[in-house]
Amino acid sequence: MTAPRFQFDIHATDGKARTGTIRMTRGDIRTPAFMPVGTAATVKAMKPETVRKTGADIILGNTYHLMLRPGAERVAKLGGLHKFMNWHRPILTDSGGYQVMSLSELRKLTEEGVEFRSHLDGSKHMLTPERSMEIQRLLGSDIVMAFDECPRADRPREEIAASMEMSMRWAKRSRDGFDSGEEHAARSALFGIQQGALDEELRKASADKLTDIGFDGYAIGGLAVGEGQEAMFATLDFAPGQLPAHRPRYLMGVGKPDDLVGAVERGVDMFDCVLPSRSGRNGQAFTWNGPINLRNARFAEDQEPLDNRCSCDTCGTYSRAYIHHLVRSNEILGAMLMTEHNIAFYQQLMQAMRDAIADGRFTEFASQFRTEYYNR
Template identity: 65%
Template sequence: MNPAFRFTLEARDGRARSGRLATTRGEIRTPAFMPVGTAATVKAMLPESVAATGADILLGNTYHLMLRPGAEQIAALGGLHRFMNWGGPILTDSGGYQVMSLTDLRKMTEDGVRFRSHIDGSEHWLTPERSMEIQRLLGSDIVMAFDECTPFPCTREQAAASMRLSMRWAERSKAAFGAPERQALFGIQQGSTHPALRQESADRLREIGFDGYAIGGLAVGEGQAVMFEVLDFAPDMLPEDRPRYLMGVGKPADLLGAVARGVDMFDCVLPTRSGRTGQAFTRRGVVNIKNARHAADPRPLDADCTCPACAGYSRAYLHHVFKAGEIVSSMLLSWHNLHYYQELMAGIRRAIGAGGLAGFAEATQARWAAGDIAPL
């Protein structure tokens, strides 16, 4: 393991773990939720605002940054941290998921993927080696191995072939990564919903050796019940002493369930995307601020929340600026949602430390189920 990258487990509660992940740019408290900064920005948020929500780490997107403005340009400007004015740790995905989603614009071979940009149609070639080079140029703290995100549904044969290709790419990623002083490399477990394939993938990743391990191929349409079935066995196949990262997840209930099954890190666009569409996550469940019932409501979105949207503005105002299409609507609701996610993760960490995660989860889910406050 990279000596500059240390993972310390501090408490356990069943399969749930809490701890700290040390990087050269600061500590990450786990379980951790990473806001998504796709194109070197968390949408509708300033970096200082993201930090104020309690986030320790952000995610950047290799695919989008390689296309615009380009990894070489970002490197020439001092790297991704300086470019986007974020001093804390950054994790970059490998670009594999986005490229695989370009079904009509890409051609995949053993060597890598040739694809056309969704922006201007220009042709690009992405391989494990090029993905490592791009992430080195970006200067991220955590680098993801290049993989194919196995689609769902698929046959067992398709899942096996996809997983084994990803494992060959994982070996090439590790070789190309080398031994940089400031960066850590995570491998990605694949295998769809099949325990034997997940185990084969985990065994191969252990042989190659990584600083951390991700669980890939979930949150791709399988639904929460199936995802939890896979998480009932997949995390325990990965090394106990390394962080476990569930990619692309999820809703608050997904986070609770995944933490209870041994996951340490998460990312998802949902808090900011939902904020831009007028949806807020609160202690009393999801609130759709666009609904007419909020138009004359002077109460805050969540009376127990200390974010700027709740501390300074009424539901009536939030409803008004959303309906009027004002930019401040996206800013305030995105801030609120990210704040809520970070408060949820902090509550989870405290509950694990106290040995009370089950009770915390039960009480949290009961408040969600009770629903929003009654209309005036």
Template identity: 60%
Template sequence: MTSEFTFELLARDGLARRGEISMPRGAIRTPAFMPVGTAGTVKAMYLEQVRDLGSDIILGNVYHLMLRPGAERVARLGGLHEFARWPWPILTDSGGFQVMSLASLRKLTEKGVTFRSHIDGSAYELTPERSIEIQGLLDSDIQMQLDECIRLPAERSEIERAMEMSLRWAERSAVAFGSQPGKAMFGIVQGGDQPDLRVRSAEHLAAMNLKGYSIGGLAVGEPQSVMLAMLGETLPALPVEKPRYLMGVGTPDDILKSVALGVDMFDCVMPTRAGRHGLAFTRHGRINLKNACHAEDSRPLDETSECPATRDYSRAYLHHLVRCDEALGGMLLTWNNLAYYQSLMAGIREAISAGRFADFAAETTEGWQKGEALRKAA
């Protein structure tokens, strides 16, 4: 632990990087996958389980927490770490993406965005300054600037307008954040699927000398090839010595390919959401427990796993729970999925240090493909 926010690169293998972020509340080993705890909880999991699986950091979200229970209330109750009983680092998303995707009757201006809650229709205003204020009330360790995230495909003029707005909001967010020892504010690169806009955004943010940089506005409807192309353009424009966070990504395959380009941090609701809907991620690929072929399959998802949900429960039992819509089914599969994601990240970090990341990625992908082929043949 340290009294300041620092990032150290420990190993490189091609463009892939292994590093460590140090903060007062703990260290974050990178590449890192950050489970999404949108409303102060990782759905269907005890946070003690999340920690035991190897998670160094989780996420909270401004939009959801400002609506319920309210940032001021969380502050009165000791902050999000105390409230949720998670004493390690927390990153908070600014709320911008959720405002654009969930809220109704939005009105966007230079000042910020006004919107009505998707819960009860009550009116709110979110500005760059208010987003940082809320994140301060939550007492998060890594805070995000407010940005405007638009879905792809979109017209270039609209992408450029949103990117320029996000840069102006980054500057206001940085002023509002000020100097907070031991904490960090990350800027967010926007620019859609336009390489020159991505580079312009990245260069502007890099000149601000922030503690870290996020790549936003990807995995919002574009093909993986476009996402990877935009990363290939963006990452070289960001400082080598600062952490790079790809927001909202993704599948295990997305993670492998993005690490290969130099990404350090990831988050996604996919492992938890998929678990609640009967889908397991394993070293043998994805397994849909809704399928009837598992009804009498006594094998576990993976007998070599250290996770009890993966090793100790039969596919037949998991199939039964999913088909009966039992809460335990979603809990066990979420446990399995987060265990697999953290196991994947540990393998990635080890492979980078050993100088064999490309081999590890190929072997991992081959394992998924073989598992998928066997299931199709059965």
């Protein structure tokens, strides 16, 4: 039986939380899912096969960084992103819009798109919805993200509204550009991105416009950009429910373990964040009893694993004392072991949530998780 281009099956729900499977040509994605971020065709400090061993079904690649280096055309010439980086399961690529807005100081935003200078060498580029679709097609992405603008929540409402309306026009152009690549569109999926900051009315308008255009999945954009967890959760109390219930809901750029639990509780299915890998490189390990800083001198003679409940190779082999030594010595192995643990912990957290939803005990799981994670 031929694998479907894109199919989302919801297996169980518990309150707003749900667990299911996204079926694609390159493999199934179990939801709720956490996607490790492979910005430049690599999850930093990890081999792709190690990422897969942690339980990850899908990773994220970054359109902005890959278009600048090594270049989308070059990746295509070398056989596509999957072959290039030796990851043969699904890859989601973001549209590049967020990075253009946040990393490039010299940029000009118009209805056509965004003209910007590379943060690498100052070279000038133009990124439009059509070009974003072309780049993601050249990379060979399995899940393509529509091109959008991500405004800060503290901008005036009229600016957020105007930005959202432009993003919706860009969403239609993204849909048309994606569909024009018939061969790629026949085996991949396109997600639209809801905008509107913290405003319920604007988010509803955005969701309605995206639904009218029609997408395989829907992302909740414009959160985790400095508004704080309380405001993010308040928005998630209504935003996921504004999107089609039979399609995956993806919260972009989130987040800490307690963010993930709270967002799943509110109906979110997919996540990505640089936090587990970035924190690992900087000496912070996530555990079921909260984060710990391995630079702290109290771990210098601690022979326990990072987390007694973790099944990753790092926890099964190395002590906190040894990893403390590696981190304090700035040894590359320290970043490797810490990142492997953090990515594995996130995958174990997702599996625990999937199991709890399937068993109808998610409320109890979330309560127990917070009690242990916050140490209270």
